[in-house]
Every structure is written in C-alpha cells, then in structure tokens.
Amino acid sequence: MKKIICFLVFCSTVLLISAQVDVTNNGILYISGNTDTVTVTGNFTNASSASLTNNGRFYAKQNYTNNQASTPVGTGELTLNGTGAQYISTTSTSPFYKLTVNKASGLATLASAVTINNTLTFTAGKLSLDNYDMTIANSAAISGAGTNTYIVAVGSGVLKQQIAALGSKAFPVGTSAAYTPITISLAMLSTTDVFNVRMLPAVYANGTTGNTMNSNSVNATWLVSETVNGGSNASLTVQWPLSLELTGFNRLFSRLAHYTSAAWDYGLMNIMATGSNPYTVTRSGFTSFSPFAVTMLMAILPASALDVVGRNNGNENLINWSTTSEQNTAYYAIEASLNGIEFKEAGRVLAAGNSNSLNNYNFVHREINQQSYYYRIKQVDADGKIAYSKTIRINVVRFKTATLYPNPVKDKTTISFSLQQSSSITANITNASGLLIRTTSQRYTKGEHKMHLDLSMLPTGFYNLQLKDDMGNVQTFHFIKAN
Template identity: 30%
Template sequence: MKNLFTIFIFLFLTNISVNGWGQIATWDVNGCTSCVTSTATTFNANLSSSNLLTRGANATASAGGSSFRTVGFKNDGISTANTDYFQITLSASPGYLLSLSTIDAKFAGTATYCVSPGVANQFAYSLDGITFTLIGAPQNLVGTPATLTQISLSGIAPLQNVPSGTTITIRNYASGQTTTGGWGFNSPAAGNNGLAIGGTIIPSGPIISVTPATLTNLNYFLGSGPSAEQTFTVSGNNLTNNIVLSPPTDYEISTTSGSGFVSNPSTITLTQAAGSVAATTIYVRLKGGLALGAYNSENINCTSTGATSKTVNCSGQVTASAAGLTISATTLSPFSYIFGTGPSTSQSYTLSGAGLVGFPGNIAVTGSTNYEVSLNNVAFSSSINIPFTTANLNATTIYVRLKTGLPVGVYNSQTISNSGGGAVAQNVICYGNVTAIPPASVFEIESILVDACGTVEGENEMVRFQVGSAALNTANITTTWPNAANTWKGICQDASTAAIVAAINSTITGGGHIFEPIGGVLPAGAQVLFFTSTAFNNTLFNFVTLNYNLYAIFQCAGNTNGHFVNHSAVNPTNRTLTINFSSPVASDVVTYNAYNVFNGDGGAVDFDTLGNPTYGNTGSGCQAPLFPLPIELVDFSAKCKTGKVDILWQTASEFNNDYFTIEKSENGIDFNVIETITGAGNSNQLINYKWTDNAPFNKDNYYRLKQTDYDGKFEYSNIIQANCDNSNENQSRISVFPNPANDFINVSAQVNGNVQIEIFNALGLLVLKTEMLTEDSNDSHVFNIKIESLFKGIYYIKIHNDNSSYTAKFLK
C-alpha cells in the first residue's frame, strides 16, 4: 500500500511539473448540428492561438446530429491541395514550448459514404499555414459511427518543442465512396470528444524576443547626420536577469524618440519584473559626423543571463550631398531658318538646382557646335556661367537658338549641357535644320503619292509641299481633292497623330526627323508631308533613310476611299488637286493625267515649280513621297600616298546632279573649296570618281563633298579624315567596341593627358563632345562613352590630344 501511494504521489507531481501532460485541446461536438465552427471544450491556458475548429472553403456545414459535418468531402482522394478539410491551430504562449503527442478522433456520417472499403481519413500539419505535410498513412473507416486508431505525433520532430511565435496548423482530409455524403467529427454523448490533441506545454527558460531583426537604409547626406530614427521592439520571458542592449560602433540607441541616445561602449538596461520584460520600443539611428561610406551589418546585441542572445542587424550609409539640377525640358525642337537668314528664333527652358556644393560657384551651360545660349535672349555665346551663392539655384531661363551662317542641312541630336555644383549633368537635346531658299510663291505642291498601300486607300495617301518665305498656319488650310466624293475633313493634331510621328521617328536612321507644327505653325521654308488621315498606318511605309527634317500634318479621319483615284486606262484622264490657305490668301493647283500614273501601289507624281508633272513609282510600293535623293553615295574615302591624298567616291545612282564640290579642312570645322567635279546628271549605274590633293596638310586632313542639283539645291556628305603622318598606324592605335553599339561604346586609343573626344554624325555634325584626363604613359587607354541619346545611324569618333589624333567609324 505504501508503494502504491508513493507511485501516486510521483505521478501527481510529475503531472504538475510538465504543465498539461495529456490532452491539451479537445472539441466535444455533442449537440452540434450544421455548426460552422466549434469552440474547444478544453484548451490549455498556455496556448495563445484560436480555440476554434474551422472549415476549408469547400467543407461547408451540413446537418448531422452531434456532428461537426460536411457534404463537401468527395471520393477524389486525399491531397493537401484540396480545400475540403477541417482545421485547428495551436501555438504556445510566450515563455513556453509546445510539443504534440497524439490525435484521437471519432467520426460519423452518411451510410453510403462509408460503405466498404470505407472513408479514407488522414491528418496533415504545417508550421507556416501554407505548406502541409501528410501524417502517416490514411486510415479507412467502414460504417458509422467509427473511431480512428490513435495517431502518434511524438516521432515528428517539427512538432516537438515548438517555441512561442510559431503556429502549428492541423488539417483533417477525407475521401469516401460517393461524390457527396455527410462526414465529420462526432460526439455521440456529452463528454465524448469528437477530436482531442495530446501534448505538453512547458516553460522554455529565459527567452529574449526582438522584432524586426534587421534595420536598413539608416542613411544621411554628408554633414547632415544623424540619420532618421528607426525602431525595433524587445521583450523577455522566464528571465533570471535584466536585458542589456549594446549598440555597435557607428549606431546609437535610446528608449525615447529624439533624446537619450547612447553609443558604444554605453549600454541600455531593461529591468525584468517577475521574469518578464514587457515589449519595449528601442529607437536606432546612424551616428552623426561619420565619413562618407557604408556602415553595414553592425549588430545591436540583446543579452540576459541564461537566454540566447538576440541581435538586430543595422545597415546604412553616408553619401555625398544630394546635389541636383532640374531642367524644364529635355528636348527643344524644331529650330529652323532659311539659308542666309539665320539665326533661328530662340526657344527656352528653365534650370534650377538644389543641394549644390562648392558655393559660391557656377553652373556651366554649354552649347553644341551649332547651337548657342543666352541668359537674356540678346547676347548669345557658345557657353554661359550661372552663379550660385547658396546650395540652391533659383529657376533661371536659358535661351537657345540655331547659329547663323550655317549651310543647308540637318542639325539634330545636338546637346546643351548643364553641369556643376556636384550634381549630375543634365542635357537638353536640340533638333533643327537650315532649309534651302524656298520658292517665291506662298507654297508649292511638290509630290503626291496617288496609289497608296493598304486595303483602305483613303487612309494612307500623302502630299508633300514646301512653304515659301513666310510661315503658314494649318488652321487656315482647306483642300479640294481630285476625288470629289471625298469632302474636306479639316486638320487634326492630337495624341493619335503624335503616336504616329513618334513611331516613324523611331525607325529613322538617316539623321532626319519628323515634327508636328507647334500651334499649327509651319515655318518659312519648311518641307511638309500632308497625310490624308489620322488613321494612317505607318507600318506599311519605309522612312528609314530620311535625311532631312519634315513637318507632318494630318487630315481628320473619315474618308476611306482614295482621295486621288488611281491609274486610269483612259487617256487623258486629268485630275486636279487644289490646296488653299486663307491667310495669307494663296492657292496651289496641280493637274496630272491618271493614264500616266503607275498602275500599282506606289504610283506617284512629282511637280516642278511650274506645276509640270513627272510620273513614276516611289520605289518598293510603300515609299513615302520624300525627295528623290540627288545621289546615292556608295563610298567616300581618302587615301594617303607620298606627299598627296587620293579622294575617291562612288555613286550608285544620280538624279539631276550638276556637280560635286570637294571641300577641305584642317580642323574638321572650317572648310574651303579645293575643286569642282562635274556630275553625271542622271544615272542608274555605278560611277567612280577620283581627285588627288597634291598639297595635303602635314597632320589631319578633313574632306567632304557638296553635291549641287541643276536647280541649285545642295547637300553635304559625311566628313572623312586622312592623317598622312600616321595613316598606317591609325587603325592599329584605335579600336571601337562593341560595333555596332547600343547604349555605350568603348574606345581604346594610345593617347594620354588631356584627351578630347568628339562624335560626328554622317553629315559631319558634332553630336557629342567630352573631355577626359588620363595618366601620362605610352599605354593604350580605354574610354567608356554613353551614346544612348544618339539616333541609329553611322557615326565617326575622333579622339585626340595635343600630339595625336585618331578617327574611327561605328554604327548604332
């Protein structure tokens, strides 16, 4: 009897010491009918999770006496992906560890659902509520009611000694013998549990908890520290001593926002009471007065006797001043003037700055080769300085214009640079052109694309005309079409036309550009492409080789039939196009014989200043009515020989080509005429030309061709170079890669010291210029140059110092 008493006392004390050995959560569902949830009958006081028995989305409640039941279970097998399940959650309170040992369950349901071979039942668990692991093998229960053989969990390591803060989710899945049929936990009498979970909940010893464990972006700009504060919380349970917080070298901590900060080696002590420290907010910041640099992975240590130390990892940096320049526009366009009448009208943008360093100082605004800048729109120069005396620069207006005295040509993608004050330079890209002397009339119709591409003829036709010596406004235009059934729809300029123009410009590699008129104004001398509909399908047409600037205007949509009517088999079939401007009052009328129009897509008619038509095909059937190129230049090169330079070029075709002028320069900017060569007039065959310069400069020799039509119009070739001192060494001393390039190029060249780098487009126009300083040595240096602002096309890069100069060609 004494031994039995001893054993009883031992078991009793043991039960007290393990705090909940046995069933820690039970659900008695007796009396439950169509219950959506069920509250636990027994739920250990040291559990902190929900005490509800719940359902998956497809396990909706169904009727069944004293049962937590559903007809959602099917006969489709058991899978953790199924949404027909019952679910409970269990988690330990702070300071405790949770271990699960058993699952006991009773079931009842519809007789047909559990006929032999019965209902397969299986539980699963998860520690994150997302990924579930099935427990053991399914148990098949035949008949109703039925009792599950007890499931042991003690051998499942993830379900043992689970700390506070981690929630265990348990799910029950079932699959029976019919597609529907009631099934669920059953309590046949009061006090009989339908579901019971066995396990233990024991004290976990001293515990320190911190959240979050990482703080990032504790940053500030040089001279403006400390950083802004960030916070974490710390708490403790089952403690035998206080919690001590130790900051790292470059961070400081406080229990109060804005004050009381301590830094290493000082510490903060959080006093425990009855073994606990309530959740306490700790403020953290990067110390002021630090040097430029990163201060990453520095730990705040949280310690207490017997507890596992916790750390909060801190990262931050001290960066240079937040200097910044702001420009109101990144693009200015289009600048234009008629040859001999420059400069262009100015355009403007505003420049401001914040966080500037080095004051008092200057922001340098530097024009490009062909553009000049001004602060007052009166005195223009190649560069100006804007003083700043504080860290901020107030908004300042910068005026820009295309320089006077330029030859006829395109001056696109040229950069106005704004730099200084420690800020990243901001660039304004300029587009413009100098046009040939226009016709004496108000405007002249020059070309019609009569037979357009595409299935909707009226949406894809075009007319090209040139504005005379005075600007015109599209608000004043009306048109009478050769097809009288097509009425005048007016001019539209909106988001759809802007999208068409942008799409066309993205394809152009010839150096030209298309603009929509600002405020409807077509400048004097402008070349205008008149589209017959805003429904124009640009994908049908090829604008790739456009090498001059055009203005685009669009008739509003509505006409789908052809405006010009195509080829006629009847001779003559005269058709007339009339374009009118009401201010100044002017009309141009052209007439063509449709019998002579090419019978197929691309049939076009060109007109001279007297209105005489020339009939032809614009090319591949879908060419816009652009200028017929005076010449198609296949090759243009210069080769050094002893004491002389051979200039060679080859044309594949010539149209109204009167003569070539060879021009020469020592610096690539200032050119002089050295010879005139008669052209072939009109030709569709390869023609080779050669001329020898018997008096080249000792170093760099730059050449370009000027091609002049019979009507006096002219255009320039790209610039080529011959360095007769080191012509054999040039290619070995400079290389460009990658080639073709996209956003950048690397240039390897044997130059040192103060190095000038210039990039010219195929017209010989400077489009990018920079300067770099290298160490003095005879080694090659590699220069990385960003070219994302350049359009696709052919370019020439020149790299030089006081002693050497090299040139290479690349494609973008």
C-alpha cells in the first residue's frame, strides 16, 4: 500500500486519494468550506505536529487517526464510508463537529474516547464504542438511528449525554445482535447531570455477574449511571425486538427490573409492553442507577443450577429437583398455580446450605383434587435473596385403566376405560406406516365407560389405536385386524 505525506494547505479544493493510498498529514490541512471535499481511500493519520481544520467534507474509507494535540474544530463533517472494519481515534482536545456513519458493510469502531459537538448521523451501518466513551455535547444531537443503524455498546465504553430537569434524551444503543435503545427522562426538580449508558448481551442473577437467566426475560441488560450520584428522579423507557425474548417471557406481565442493594427490584406491578416488534416498557421513580432488565416477576435460574421435574400419582403430585452447587441457601419453597400466573406456596424443604456437590430434593403435593398444576421452586438464601426455577406443569392422569378387546379384531372392538374426572376422549387409529385411518371423539363423565368401534372396513394388518384426553394424556394400544 502506498503512502502520501501531506505538507500542503488546501483551500477550495476537491482531493481524491485513490488506490487505497495511506495519507499522513505532517503540515497544514485546511478544508475551507462546505463544498470542499477530501476523500482518502487508505488510512489517514494526522501527525501530532500537524494542523487539521475541517470546514468541509472529509470521507474516510479506512482508519482515521488524529494525533494533533489540539485541532481547530471547524464546522465540517467526517464521513466513515468504507466497506470493511474502520477505526477512528482523536485526542481529548480534538472533538468532531459532525460525524456520519455511512457503511454498507463492516463495523466502525472507536479507538479512543470521542466527543461530538454538533451531530452524530447514521445513514447506514453501526458504530461500536468498544472500550471507549463517546460524549454527545449539550447542544449536539444523534440522528438516523434505527434497527440497523445504531451504537453497539457492549464493551466498557459508554454513551454520555447531559439531561436537565424536565428533559429527555434517547440513547440509541444496542448489542451486536439487536437494537435496544433506552430513553431517560428527568422529573421536575431533578439535578442536571450527565448520564452514561452501555449494554450487556444477557441478564445476570447478580446484576452484572453470576448465572445468566435463561427464560422469562428479555436477553439484554441496560447499564445506566449518572456522573454525580443523587438528585435525579427519572423515568426509563427501554425497547427490544422479539428476537431477544427468552422462553416463557410474557409481555402482559413484564417488569422493568432494577438491580439495587444486591437484589433485583421488580417494582410493584406488572407492566404490559406496548408496540409490535419492537416493544417498549416504561417505569418511573428511579433515584439511583445500575443494571436494568426486562423480565417477569421472578428471576430464572439456569436449568443446570436448579433442575425441576414432576409427575402425577393419583391424587398427589411428586416434584423433584436437584442442584449442582449451593451457596448460603436457606430453603426451597415449592409454589403451585392452577393458571400458571398466580402462585401460592405449597410447602418448604430445607436446603443443604453450602455445597459443591449434587443435591437431590423432593416434595409431595397432596390432595390436588384431580386438578392439573403449574409448579416452580423458589430458592431463598440466608440473606433474603431469592431466585426461581423454570415453571413446569403436571397434568392429572385421568385414565385409571383402559383395555381393548377382542384383539385380534374381526369386526368390532371395545375400549373399556375409567375416568377420574370428565373429559373429551379422542381415539385415533393409524396403520403400520403411521397414516391416520380414522378418528373419533366424544365427551365422557367421571366413571366407567366403554367405547365400541366398528372396524369391519379395515384391511387386514397391524394398527395402533391412541386414546387421548383433553389434557394431553395418552394411552396407546396395538391390535391386529384379522379376516
């Protein structure tokens, strides 16, 4: 790759350096007006002893590095329009007036802290903060952000903006996978402050550490802080796409949770999400800031940490769970629900406390009155911290007994069965290839019943008959159709 060293003063000019030539300015580079354009297709470096003033348009297709101790700001625009990875850096005393990201492919990334004095514009592509801060000056603005044009903020770098009382600022940030902006609004009598925002691409049991949540949440964490703690009363509005919703998450019962005082604070009530992919929720009254996440009332432990299974046994349900390790755990509360939303404690089991080995637990929920239940396990630590397992459902086994006779079948057969409660019963007959031949359904009351089937029209062969109730319980019979 060729290199050109500039010592010239450019006034009222159009300069195009092609063939991916690197350009280093060791002299004076002055772009005088907004109709003047400089395009560098290689890497551009402004030396520490050089002078760069941009009042026009500077197009950089590769890396842009400014080492000058203090650059006259100018009123010009730097546009990143390369098709590969691009890095930009500047000194702390050399802010950008206008910065535009217009990349059809590749990612633009900060290689130093950056301040924008007028406008950060997105027309195509994304800009990653990596581990460096971007400050949007008080009179500056961000435009053009959206689903595919935003600030990737998953490193240690933050997006910084000042907000005054009764003011509001949108922070168009996201993870590498999705656009997840947050808007911060301050109430009356709040103190003007600079707010900092970055993202984590998961939700963690301890805010920023610990096990990652694997269900009932949106798979992202918003890290919000203020430069001077105290004096703020804020409303937060967060946005996410459908693709980030984990298994079990229900937008009707979402919570904008805040990790504070070593625990997740879920607020006082459910917040029904609005929108249609993307979705948003808003919660007010925040006077301190740290991790925020969209979840349901419970935090969900990963299945490897708390594995729950269950089965029905007549008029009782057997629930079993195991843990691979425990730290400061006091007890487990078994919570039951008929609708999967409103849970009540059915009992407790003492925990091992502290352990790095496998521990198995069980609980029997008695007198269930032939009803199907949802269950979850609440882990309660000695210091009051809680976390929840995944939710399971145990269906009542409605069939007591079921038989099919005669077998082999010549013309007619009878299925005899007993129900513990009323149910619709469906009989499906398939051939040896799995093709559905016949289906019939009828509702029966609690008690003993017989279902008579005329199978005289079936060809000779092997068949399966599946008997299924309206809770999904199944009994399967194999029979032979004879001549």
